[in-house]
Amino acid sequence: MKLVVRFVLALLLLGVIFGGIFGYQFYSMMQAGGPPGGQPPVNVMATEVSEQDWQGVRNAVGSLTAVDRVSISTEVAGTIEQLAFDSGDTVSAGDVLVILDDEVDQAQLDGLRAEAELARIEFERAEELRPRQAISQSEFDESRARLDSAIAAVQTQEARTRQKTIRAPFDGVLGLRRVSVGQFLAPGSDIVELRQLDPLFVDFTLPERFLPDISVGQALRIEVSAYPDTTFNAEISAIEPGISEQTRSVSIRGTVDNANGQLRSGMFARVAVQDPSSRQVLAIPETAISFNTYGDFAFRINETDEGLVTERVQLQTGERRNGLVEVVDGLAAGDQIVAAGLLRVRPGQSVTIDEENASNLDPAEVTEQ
Known part of the structure; x- marks a missing residue:
């Protein structure tokens, strides 16, 4: 019997304790202005759906x-005598980049020039003798052919010698050099890359x-x-x-x-x-939209007899640009929506608007709160 009395007293004590707790919570809610079972208003940042002129993109x-873009290389074989550039240099068309050893080529050129000079002298003598019929026409023609051949040989050797000096083909910036002074280059060897x-x-x-x-x-x-x-x-x-x-x-x-x-x-x-x-579009901040697999939605703020209340609105969205999203369907120009902090808001919830921050709000710069 005593055990039953003690059990009943314990139940009564627990009832008094829990009743006090729930009573205090109810009292606090009523003091905050909320109805029984409701929530106090949530302070949110808001923005209006604006109509903007978007250029097509x-x-x-x-x-x-x-x-x-070209990889500078050599047309003829030779040993590098001088590098006239550094990696990363800016160069102009015609600037000297690499000079190959051309001592042998210059010696050959001197010999060919001497031969060409001799051929010229012989041709001039033939020109003097031909009017007096001292030489035949065939001998005169052979003299002229030897002169032409000697001049062509000189021009060929001059071109070959010029190839020992490698120049920039156009204005641009050089890359990293791949060669060093004294290195032997075969025809086609990469020296450095040039880009305009x-x-x-x-x-x-x-x-x-x-x-x-x-x-x-x-x-x-x-x-x-x-x-x-x-x-x-x-x-x-x-x-x-x-x-x-x-x-x-x-x-x-x-x-x-x-x-x-x-x-x-x-x-x-x-x-x-x-x-x-x-084109004219309706645009709202990206942070005002909840994107998920079930569709996109935003919270519209409606003015009712009980104050400002949120409404969940399904959206059809379009292009995104600079932190803004085009609203194709679901909202109208001038509608007021929750700009950020969607996790703190529920459909049908009472809200108050943070007017102080809303005046300085840039919809494209709003971050989730």
Whole structure:
């Protein structure tokens, strides 16, 4: 009997304790202004759905390519006597890069010039004797042929000697040298790479359905990872006349100014093809949208008799640009929505708007809270 009494008293004590706890929570909720079972209003940042003028754009990825690129080599064999450049030098067309030992060639050239001089003297003597019939016509012709042959031999040797001096074929920037003074070079040996970096080409592709929307001279915007906060202007300079049978895409080449030397050939580039036309779109910040496999949605803020209340709205979205998302369907211009912090908001929840921060809000710079 005593055991039963003790058990009943313990149950009563537990009931008093838990009743006090739940009673305090109910009292606190009522003091905060919320109804029984409800939640207090959540302070949120809000923004309005705005109508913006967006210029049409086609996005692609591509690579920067040097306008001219060549591996400097030698046409004739020889030993390097002098290197007239350093790795990374900027050179102009015609600048001397490498001089090969040409002592033997110069000696041969001197001998050929002497032979040519002798042939010239003999021909001049033949010209004097021919009018007096002192030599035959065939002897005169042979004298002239020997002179022409000697002159041709001199010109050939001069050209061969000039090949021992290797010059830059165009303006550009040199790469890393691959040779040293005293090294013997066989014909075709690589010496250094030369690239023209101003301007640069940007090569990319677009699906064939966009072919009617592109033309030579059309503006491009280029972005590279090395300079994330910089946009480079370019324009389309050539369009491949055929379509790739493997990818069904068209190859496009643009030209980008690189006077400041920031860009390098081989860089990965994000390309935006600017369309001359523009269109009106409804745009909201990316952080105002919940993207998931069940569809995209946002929280619209409605004004009711009980205050500001959220409504979950299913969206059909379109293009994304600079932190903004195009709203195709689901919202109207002027609708007020929760700009950030969607994890703290539920459908039908009372909210208050952070007016102090909302006045300085840039929708494209809002971050999730």
